[in-house]
Amino acid sequence: MKNKICPICGGNKIEMETSFTVDFQTGVVVIRNVPATICSQCGEEWLSNEVTEKLENIVSEAKKQKLEIYIKKFQDYSLAS
């Protein structure tokens, strides 16, 4: 069983989608519909290792393209293996 209690405030953690934004010198990356576990009380977010890794890949891809604004849906991005 997964622990559904927030270690910070004791609230309930729920699975939902969130947006992930990274602001760096040359632009902004927004990744939408990112699966996350979020506390319904304090809003703290937890991402799985797999999700974090994929986000890092999307961000480095965005930096390579040198776009000022880069918006992607999480599920539209597949990793080149």
Ligand SMILES: [Zn+2]
């Ligand atoms: Zn909490």
